[in-house]
Amino acid sequence: MVEAAAFYILAALILGFAALVITAKSTVHSVLFLVADFLCVAALYVTLRAPFLAVIQVMVYAGGIVVLYLFVVMLVNLKRPPEAHSDPRRLSRLGVVMAGAVLAQLIAIFAVGWAKPSAVEGTLSEQNVEQIGRALYTDYLIPFELASFLLLVAMIGAIILSKREL
Amino acid sequence: MITTTHYMVLSAALFTLGVVGVMVRRNVIIVLMSIELMLNAVNINLIAFSHQLQNVVGQVFAVFIIVVAAAEAAVGLGIILAFYRNKETVNIDEMNLLRW
Numbered sequence: 001m002v003e004a005a006a007f008y009i010l011a012a013l014i015l016g017f018a019a020l021v022i023t024a025k026s027t028v029h030s031v032l033f034l035v036a037d038f039l040c041v042a043a044l045y046v047t048l049r050a051p052f053l054a055v056i057q058v059m060v061y062a063g064g065i066v067v068l069y070l071f072v073v074m075l076v077n078l079k080r081p082p083e084a085h086s087d088p089r090r091l092s093r094l095g096v097v098m099a100g101a102v103l104a105q106l107i108a109i110f111a112v113g114w115a116k117p118s119a120v121e122g123t124l125s126e127q128n129v130e131q132i133g134r135a136l137y138t139d140y141l142i143p144f145e146l147a148s149f150l151l152l153v154a155m156i157g158a159i160i161l162s163k164r165e166l
Numbered sequence: 167m168i169t170t171t172h173y174m175v176l177s178a179a180l181f182t183l184g185v186v187g188v189m190v191r192r193n194v195i196i197v198l199m200s201i202e203l204m205l206n207a208v209n210i211n212l213i214a215f216s217h218q219l220q221n222v223v224g225q226v227f228a229v230f231i232i233v234v235a236a237a238e239a240a241v242g243l244g245i246i247l248a249f250y251r252n253k254e255t256v257n258i259d260e261m262n263l264l265r266w
Contacts, residue, residue, distance in 0.1 A: 007168045011176045018180055018203050022187035027195055034199050041206050048173075048217045050225050053209075060232050065202065065239045072243045073195060076250050090259060095189025099182050106178035110171055124220045131222040132229070140226055147233040154237035161244030164251070 006047050013040040027073045031066060038062045052129045173214035181207035194258045198242050205235045 017037035024030040038061040045054035125131060136144050180203060187200025209228045216224025250256060 004168050007172060011172075014176065015179055015183065018183040021199055021203065022183060022191060022196065027193060030196055030199060034202070037203070038206070041210065044210065045213055048213050050213050050216065050228075053213060053225055053228055056229065056232060057209075060236060061202075061206075065236060068239055068243055069195065069199065072246060075247065076195070076256055090192075092190045096186055099185040099189060102185055103178060103182040106181070107175065110174055110178075120218075120220045124217070124222060128222075128225075132225055135222050135226045136229070139223075143230060147230055150237050151233060154240045158240040158244040161241070161248045 003047065007044075010040055010044045010047070013037075014044065028070070031069050031073060034069070035062050035066050038066065049124060050128065052132055170214050170218045173210060177207045177210040177214070180204075180210065192258050194246055194256045194261065195243075197258060198239065198246075202235060202239065205231055205238075 014037060017033050017040060020033040021030050021037060024033060038057060042054040042057040042062070045051070045057060184200045184202075184204035184207065187203065188197050191197055191200070209231055212224040212228045212231070216222060216228075246256060249261065253260065255261075
């Protein structure tokens with residue numbers, strides 16, 4: 001019962017904040033709603049017994065990425081509102097309709113899908129961090145190294161892109 | 167009883183909100199934020215399956231997705247800053263230099 005209540009409250013919060021992110025007039029408000037959304041998703045991870053991911057979500061998303069967004073929003077001071085100029089060939093309503101079609105399609109897949117969930121494969125122990133670390137450094141060592149290389153490339157790329165002149 | 171399907175429907179709804187944001191908004195910063203929302207929806211899916219199968223691999227993949235999201239945010243915002251310096255706009259309808 002508690003689990004169900006927690007899920008429904010968190011789901012309502014996540015979807016509500018996400019809707020506010022894409023409808024807010026001011027970009028700063030949008031970023032702040034994004035922080036709240038990420039925190040609710042982190043709480044959802046806790047109910048799914050993934051505490052390490054919840055901490056990473058708070059630290060990387062709510063702490064790092066969103067601060068980066070805030071810095072850019074503050075740096076880009078706009079003399080005119082960004083929504084002022086609209087491409088006459090732009091079809092926003094069609095976009096909403098297509099997104100609704102995507103949602104209907106996804107729900108149809110869940111509703112009529114005949115794939116049975118496969119059997120339980122392993123065990124999630126209480127030592128969540130230990131299990132993730134073991135998987136990262138044994139079976140997924142090469143993807144792990146590639147991910148660190150990707151971060152290095154992204155860091156260099158961001159520095160080069162945002163420098164005025166090299 | 168909350169099943170994996172509940173989490174999948176939540177994830178689908180969050181993903182759809184992200185799609186709406188990408189398609190409708192003209193502020194490119196909000197478009198990037200909508201992409202973050204979509205990546206989060208994928209993460210919810212992966213972790214719900216990790217919970218259902220009692221297998222930690224889903225959480226490992228979620229870590230990789232967070233890495234990709236961080237890299238995407240850094241490079242994307244760098245591009246926005248570089249573009250803003252040249253054209254003084256963040257309106258996605260005015261970013262048509264590469265249009266044929």
